[in-house]
Amino acid sequence: MLRPVRILLVVLCFAATAVHAATPDPVRFAVHVEAGDLATVEAWLREGLNPDFEGDRIGSGLMIAAWEGNIAMMELFLRYGADVNYVNAHGEQALMHAAWKGQRAAVEWLLAHGAQVNRAGDEWSALHYAVFAGHEDLVRLLLERGADVNARAPNGSSVLMMAAREGHASLAELLLAHGADPGLRNMYGDDAMTWALRRGHAGIARTLGSAERLAETARAVVEAPPPVYSEPAPRPLAELVEALRRARAEGRPTAEVLERYEATLQAYRQARPAPAQPPAALEITGRRHKPGEERVQFLTRPQPSMP
Template sequence: MKPVARIRSVFPAVSVRALAVALVSLHLALPAAAASLDDLLNAAKLGDSAEVAQLVARGMDPNSTDQSGNTLLILAAREDQPAVVAELVKQRGIRLDARNAAGDSALMLASLRGHAGVVDQLLKAGAAFDHEGWNPLLYAAFEGRAAIAGLLLDKGANPNALAPNRSTPLMFAARNGHDEVVARLLKAGASLDLANDQKETAESWAVKYRNTDIAGMIQAERKVRAARR
């Protein structure tokens, strides 16, 4: 027996109009019940903002996480899905600064991976960028993400932020040969003389790893600052 006929056999007095309304209501209710968490997570990762919006509107949690603690926002930021990010930051109660099991936030992973557009979206939405431990600027400096370092510094990020081993963004950029990031950090007033737990400075790391141009930039900046005193 077909579904409609089965329903009519149970409720023979129900009008065709009432039956149609009931079926439409049932159809509208199904996605929220039938959709799985995997559907929602995959939609965030793959950039299906319409699917994310629909599933959230039907009752799924915009702060849902995968088994590694990645929220929808973290997944979308990590995978460079700006449309999904835009949809999620509009949601009431969205946790902009949620961390996954590794301690990374959406802004941290977008900075690490070089997704400047997503970084800009998250900053405009009010995501935290200056905090203890690993942070977005440290990640951007380590990976040489100059545009992102610029966005963060323009927003007011501390150029002397300290990693857990007390290395600064300038140290990482100098060690890894990221001269454009070094230039941005020097312009922002990054300290030239801070040393990490291994007693390394930005200049000593630049010399050690044969980034002679960067060592020269730091030495030149030292002279400029000395002349200002």
Template sequence: MHKDQPETSLRQNRKHSVRRLLAAAAIATLSLSAHAAGTFDDARNAAVLGDAKGLARLIDGGIDPNSVDASGNTLLILAAREGQAATVEALLQRGVPIDQQNPSGDSALMLAVLGGYDDVVRALLKAGAKVNHDGWAPLHYAAFEGRESMLDALFAAGADVNARAPNRATPLMLAARNGHIGVVRRLLAVPETDLNALNDAGLSADAWALQNRNTDIAKLIEAERKRRGLPAPSMRITIE
């Protein structure tokens, strides 16, 4: 009995050693897997910096591509906002929701239009991004910022030329207010453009243009109204 005790203890020690090695290996594997998977912050950085390969690796390693940051922006919104076409494409290939909006009501397409990123806008439209919805829409942003190069693509996708923003402004009003004469000309060339619509202050596009000293634009709108044989708009005055 006493003679066998050292051998028994040796076997027990070996078992404990094997268990410890296996446990250490498991922990190391988990640690490596977590490192490979990365974090949402890693994915966000890859998205905004245009690192498509890195972003794809993180998503394929387990990062949820539909996660949002503290401001409610998805990876697609972040990539589009920064004009990163490569990471936008990588996300679209993985089937992320294309029309999701952040708490401010901005979609990936809206922010790409706002930033003037034509290649991102084309990619999102090709993937079927929505151009018409309540509130601010992509065409409003294009008109407000003077993104003339984007108008035809938005119209081809079915953008409503008379869409109303929350302040009741149409795209023509926004372009006229901000002095974007090229956008105004393009909008006036669309027969459906409403020349007599009024915003929430009771101003038409040409009246708003005049208010902001864009007299050349006001004259263009007046000339188009005359060409169409339309009466001058009835200005609405609110008395409180």
């Protein structure tokens, strides 16, 4: 009776080893997909790794490959059953990542393999991402494929608001020509004109409504508390964070990278300029009988000098 039990234990040990081998660390997985390591990734998939396994950032392997524009890697994941419409923890899909990064070949590949250009309900879309990043060729492609020009994000933000926020005047005109509604408001009551004025894009704001509406919105922007925006990490810091991530994934020492990161962070904090002052008033100037030549600028209060 002991012999069958021992055989069963050996079989279970081998099975546990196989499962462990097929489940890489999320960081290690993402690093290998980003690097285009087809052999290692296929070995994991062949051993039984979930084809929609997520890395430590971006999302599934197919999503990471789409971000990188690696068609061969995308095809590999698809062969093993990856879902082209898989949604990560942030509500994003591969098509959105490819659109954000301007990976046209990846966008076309995804559309050809069943990626949905529109989403049900209020969700961020590939069109939102392409407009925000300023990729006009992809915006045109997505519109040609039936993308909803008035798609709304979970917070109600429209595609046109992305163009207004980022100052993409040509994209704002393109979206308006395709039927974008400038009157759509998000859950905070903001519309595209509000976002354009808030970010100092008066030229775009003028295309989104009448002069009366512009003046009304401008007053509201000036009177409201200044918005708080996040800002990306400086490139040297971002590169050191990535170097640290890769070193940990590959089992290399990290002390030197951490030391360089701390020194770079300290230097950045010391050199960082003082924040800009919020606007105190809005000045609108124009010439009689010269519509379209209005000039809008925000005025700030001078800071008192130190004694």
